[in-house]
Amino acid sequence: MNIFDAGLLHGADYNYEQWLDRPDILDLDLAYMKEAGINVLSVGVFSWSLLESAEGVYHFDWLDECFERLHGNGQRIILATPSGSKPAWLSEKYPEVCRMNADGQRQRHGGRHNHCRTSAKYREACARINTKLAERYGTHPALILWHVSNEYNGMPCYCPQCLSAFRNWLKKRYMSLDALNAAWYTSFWSHRFTSWEQIFPDDASIHGMMLDWQRFTSDATIDFFLAESAPLRRITPDIPITTNFHLPDIGLDCHKFARHVDIVSWDNYPEWHRYGDDAEVAVKAAFFHDLQRSYKNQPFLMMESSPGATSWQGVSKKKKAGMHLLSSIQAVAHGSGSAQYFQWRQSRGGAEKFHDAVITHIGDNKTRIFRDVVEMGVALQKLGGIAAIDNEADPDGGEARAAVVYDFENGWALNNAQLPRSVEKNYQQECIAHYSAFWRAGVPCDVISPEYADFARYQLVVFPMLYMLTEETAEKIRRYVRQRKSAVATYLTGIVNGNDLCYLGGTPGGLTDVFGIAVEETDSIADYENLEFTLDGQTWRASHYADRIRLLGADAPGVFCGPQSDPQTGLPAITTHRYGEGSAYYICARTEAAFLDRFYRRLCEKHGLSPCVLWDIPAGVSVQKRGGAVFVMNFNSRETRISLGEDACRDLLNGKTVCGTLALPPYGAAILKK
Ligand code: GAL
Numbered sequence: 001m002n003i004f005d006a007g008l009l010h011g012a013d014y015n016y017e018q019w020l021d022r023p024d025i026l027d028l029d030l031a032y033m034k035e036a037g038i039n040v041l042s043v044g045v046f047s048w049s050l051l052e053s054a055e056g057v058y059h060f061d062w063l064d065e066c067f068e069r070l071h072g073n074g075q076r077i078i079l080a081t082p083s084g085s086k087p088a089w090l091s092e093k094y095p096e097v098c099r100m101n102a103d104g105q106r107q108r109h110g111g112r113h114n115h116c117r118t119s120a121k122y123r124e125a126c127a128r129i130n131t132k133l134a135e136r137y138g139t140h141p142a143l144i145l146w147h148v149s150n151e152y153n154g155m156p157c158y159c160p161q162c163l164s165a166f167r168n169w170l171k172k173r174y175m176s177l178d179a180l181n182a183a184w185y186t187s188f189w190s191h192r193f194t195s196w197e198q199i200f201p202d203d204a205s206i207h208g209m210m211l212d213w214q215r216f217t218s219d220a221t222i223d224f225f226l227a228e229s230a231p232l233r234r235i236t237p238d239i240p241i242t243t244n245f246h247l248p249d250i251g252l253d254c255h256k257f258a259r260h261v262d263i264v265s266w267d268n269y270p271e272w273h274r275y276g277d278d279a280e281v282a283v284k285a286a287f288f289h290d291l292q293r294s295y296k297n298q299p300f301l302m303m304e305s306s307p308g309a310t311s312w313q314g315v316s317k318k319k320k321a322g323m324h325l326l327s328s329i330q331a332v333a334h335g336s337g338s339a340q341y342f343q344w345r346q347s348r349g350g351a352e353k354f355h356d357a358v359i360t361h362i363g364d365n366k367t368r369i370f371r372d373v374v375e376m377g378v379a380l381q382k383l384g385g386i387a388a389i390d391n392e393a394d395p396d397g398g399e400a401r402a403a404v405v406y407d408f409e410n411g412w413a414l415n416n417a418q419l420p421r422s423v424e425k426n427y428q429q430e431c432i433a434h435y436s437a438f439w440r441a442g443v444p445c446d447v448i449s450p451e452y453a454d455f456a457r458y459q460l461v462v463f464p465m466l467y468m469l470t471e472e473t474a475e476k477i478r479r480y481v482r483q484r485k486s487a488v489a490t491y492l493t494g495i496v497n498g499n500d501l502c503y504l505g506g507t508p509g510g511l512t513d514v515f516g517i518a519v520e521e522t523d524s525i526a527d528y529e530n531l532e533f534t535l536d537g538q539t540w541r542a543s544h545y546a547d548r549i550r551l552l553g554a555d556a557p558g559v560f561c562g563p564q565s566d567p568q569t570g571l572p573a574i575t576t577h578r579y580g581e582g583s584a585y586y587i588c589a590r591t592e593a594a595f596l597d598r599f600y601r602r603l604c605e606k607h608g609l610s611p612c613v614l615w616d617i618p619a620g621v622s623v624q625k626r627g628g629a630v631f632v633m634n635f636n637s638r639e640t641r642i643s644l645g646e647d648a649c650r651d652l653l654n655g656k657t658v659c660g661t662l663a664l665p666p667y668g669a670a671i672l673k674k
Contacts, residue, residue, distance in 0.1 A: 007384025009338035011040035037377020048082035071142035084150030085112035094121040099157035134235035154251020184208035255449035258295035267304035273317035289334035291447040308356025322667030324372035333624035333631035386627035398625025400444035421524030442611035470498035474510035482580030516554030516577030533573035542589035634664035
C-alpha cells in the first residue's frame with residue numbers, strides 16, 4: 001500500500017476514548033476535522049486498559065465506532081498497538097512485565113514506556129491484543145498504517161530475564177570468556193570474568209561492557225518490536241508498519257531499527273522562540289528531519305508535532321505568527337509526507353492536560369491554533385503532488401551528494417569515555433555544527449550511518465568526532481576516498497575500534513595513510529584560552545580539543561598561530577592529502593561556524609556540489625529542494641528579502657508570481673516553482 005497515494009497527510013493523534021462520555025464533542029470533532037483538512041488520525045496509542053479490561057476481556061465497540069465515524073467522515077486511520085502503556089491488571093498479575101532497576105527493585109506500575117522487553121508474559125499479552133486488532137481492523141478500508149507502540153526507548157531493565165538474555169547475547173558475540181575478557185580489556189583493575197554469571201552491566205568503569213549493554217538494550221528493543229509486529233505482518237501483510245522515533249539520544253540505534261520498519265516516522269518538537277535565535281533551532285530540526293529521510297532514503301512521516309506549545313520542555317513558547325506553517329513546511333521540505341500533531345483535542349486531565357492541541361480547552365474552532373492548522377491543511381493540499389513525484393524518484397528532487405555521519409553507538413562510546421576534556425564533548429552538537437554549514441549554503445546534505453550507508457552515493461562525506469571507528473568502517477572510508485571522493489575527519493576520530501579498544505600506532509586508526517597524518521596526542525583547550533589558526537590568510541578560533549599531529553605526506557594549509565606560548569603554535573591545524581583518486585581532509589580542533597562555512601564552501605566548489613539555488617541565501621533563511629519545487633523558509637523574526645535574480649517563479653502557497661525579489665515576512669515561507 002502506498003500511503004501517499006492521495007497526497008500528503010495531515011493528521012493527529014486522536015484519543016477518542018477520552019471523550020466517550022461526550023457525544024456532543026465527538027460530533028463536533030468530525031466537523032472540525034473536515035474544516036482543518038485533517039485526512040488521517042492515529043488512534044488507540046494508549047488505549048489498552050479500555051480495549052482489554054481484564055485478561056482476555058475485550059471491548060472493541062468504541063473503537064469500531066471510531067473507525068466507522070472517521071471513515072464516514074472521509075478520514076483514514078493509522079492504528080496504534082497499545083504496548084506503550086500497560087494496563088494495571090497486567091502488572092498486578094504478572095509483575096515481570098515491569099522493569100527492574102540495578103538494585104533489583106521492580107518499578108511500580110504507572111507512567112508509560114517502561115515495560116520489560118524480554119518478559120515472555122508481556123510479549124504474549126502484546127501478541128494477543130495485536131492479533132485481535134489485526135483480525136478486527138486489518139481489512140477495514142480506512143486503515144493505512146500500523147503505528148507499533150510509541151516512542152520506544154533504551155532505558156535499561158536489570159531483571160533476571162534481561163540479564164540472562166544479555167549474557168546469551170554476549171555468548172553469541174564473543175563465543176568464549178577469553179574473547180570477551182580481551183575485548184573488554186579486563187586486565188585493567190583486575191576485572192577479569194571467569195563465569196558468565198559474574199557479568200552485571202552497571203559498572204561504568206568497564207567501557208566495553210557498558211557499550212555492549214547499550215547495544216544489547218537497543219537490539220532487545222528491536223527484537224521486542226519484531227515480536228509485537230509479527231501478528232500484524234502475518235495477518236495484514238499489505239499494511240505497512242512504522243514506529244514513531246523521537247529525538248535520537250534515547251539509547252536506540254535508530255539506523256539499525258529503521259531497517260525493520262516500512263516507513264520511518266518521528267516526533268518533532270523544536271523549541272521555537274526559546275533561545276531568541278530560531279535559526280539555531282531550525283538547523284537542529286533540519287538535521288533530525290534529514291536523519292529520518294536518510295535512514296531509508298525515503299519520505300518519512302512527521303507523526304507528531306505540537307500545534308502550539310508543549311508542557312514538558314521547561315519553557316515552551318506559543319508559536320508566533322507564521323511559525324506553525326513554517327515549521328510544518330520545513331518537515332515537508334526535508335522529506336516528510338505529513339504534518340501530524342499531538343494531539344487532536346487537548347486532554348481534560350492527565351499528565352499532559354496543559355499541552356496544546358488542535359482543539360484546546362476552550363473547545364471551538366475560533367482559536368489562533370486552529371486557524372494555523374487550517375492554513376497548514378490548505379498548504380498540504382496544494383503540495384499533494386510532491387509526494388507523488390517523490391515516489392517516482394524525481395530526477396530534480398535535490399538529492400544530496402554530501403553527507404554527515406552521525407552514529408548512535410559512537411555517541412554511547414564517547415559518552416562513556418573519560419577524556420582529558422570530558423566536559424562539553426557535545427557529539428551531537430558537533431555533527432549539527434558541520435551539517436549547519438551545508439544548511440546555510442543551501443547544499444542538500446544527508447545524515448548517515450557509517451555502517452549501513454552506501455558512501456558511493458556521495459561526493460563528500462564528513463566524519464565529525466567519529467571516535468569509535470570500526471575496522472570495517474575504516475576500510476569503507478579507504479575504498480571511498482580511493483574512488484575520487486572526499487572525506488573530512490576531525491579531532492577525536494578513529495580513537496577506538498568497535499570494542500572500544502584504543503588504536504595503537506597513531507590515529508585516525510587504520511587510516512593514517514589515507515589522511516597522510518598521525519595524531520600523536522590531543523590537548524584539551526580550556527575555556528579561557530584563545531588558540532588560533534590561520535588558513536588562507538584568515539585567522540580562526542580553535543576550542544575544546546586540539547590535536548598534535550605528524551605529517552605523513554599530507555599538506556598543511558592551516559597552521560596554529562598562537563598564542564606563542566601554546567605548544568600547538570606552528571603545528572598543522574588543517575591538512576589535506578591525496579589518496580588514490582580522492583582527497584582526505586583533517587580538521588585538528590573544534591572550530592567556529594564561520595570557519596566551517598568557509599571550509600565547506602571551498603570544498604563544495606571544488607567537488608561540484610552546488611547549492612540548490614543560484615541566489616545568495618541570507619542568514620536565517622533555509623532553502624531546500626523537493627519534487628522540483630524550491631522551499632524558501634525565513635526563520636528570522638524580521639522580514640527578509642531575497643534576490644532571485646532573473647528567475648520568475650510561482651509561489652505554490654499563494655499562487656502569486658514572484659519576480660526579482662522575494663520578501664518573506666517574519667517566519668514566512670514560499671514554495672517556488674519555475
Ligand atoms: C510525545 C509522545 C506523545 C505526547 C507528546 C507530547 O513524545 O509520543 O504521547 O506525550 O510527546 O509532546
